[in-house]
Amino acid sequence: MSNPQAAVARPAVLGDLVPGRLVRDVALVVGAAVFVGIAAQISVPLPGTPVPVSGQTFAVLLSGAALGLNRSAISMAMYALAGALGVPWFAPGAPSGWHFASYGYILGFVLAGAVVGALAARGGDRSPLRTVLTMTLGTVLIYAVGVPWLMAMTHSGFGAALSMGVRPFLIGDALKVLLAAGLLPAAWRLVRR
Template structure:
């Protein structure tokens, strides 16, 4: 087998290792949306901010990396749409879009795509590259969440950053460190 053929058949993301294209893709998209919904229930309110700490962002970033651009975005879009129509699987069992943290959920769709695209280019194959990929994904989530929070709370940028970014930085650093161990470890385990 030539190098060109080896590169063409190498899986781009972890989700590509699952056989059966259409059934696989639907199952992965639905499964990732459910995974984020379950992770969202691991939620702790923070005094002084309307945005809780939850497992959502970690699940979003892992899902995007494992599924790639299209499936990563589709799974987060499914998650957002299902929550908007009443599935109570946003953080703290919430649903709908009338909440201070909904901008972050919009950011999940974008982050699923961005992290998925970066992972397909090897952004999840080494710890250092995974740190960069996850940091970019979190920045995308914040870029969507903070303006929504500003509008929701009628606050300026400084106040929104105090409410919706600063309290989460330590937890996000831990999530990035976990992903930097999990994703490259999964690739090593699968010897790809």
């Protein structure tokens, strides 16, 4: 018979290593939202698309893996809502509010963060291969929400939305996935879990 206390004591995600549950959870949720906001400031506008290249998706994927499903979903929802209400932490040049063309990607952060967090809690960030699969799925989910929103806001077809909102970002997103595949398993090795 397994020991239920041993299963509870073992951290499921990196964020579980921080002591003090309520204070830890609040700090992690707010901290991850701020982290994504700071990463958004690393932004390069691209010609022909209203969606800039930014550090946001990398921060979202790392936050999802580090926080787990619930904390990540709350954090990304906080990020999206606060930005829509005027907190200036979206990528530079992007208008605030829910009505601009790339806001669908920000809404996709909530879904991606939650799914990446759920998979990380099941070991999806413990090896490079698992991390690549987890982060790739998270990236696809961001696109899955962002592209239809982009289509609606720009009145464009699917092909045009792919040209504006996916193709220019594939290489950068692949590099972000590979970087996460190096960082997350290494973090687990450092904490010897």
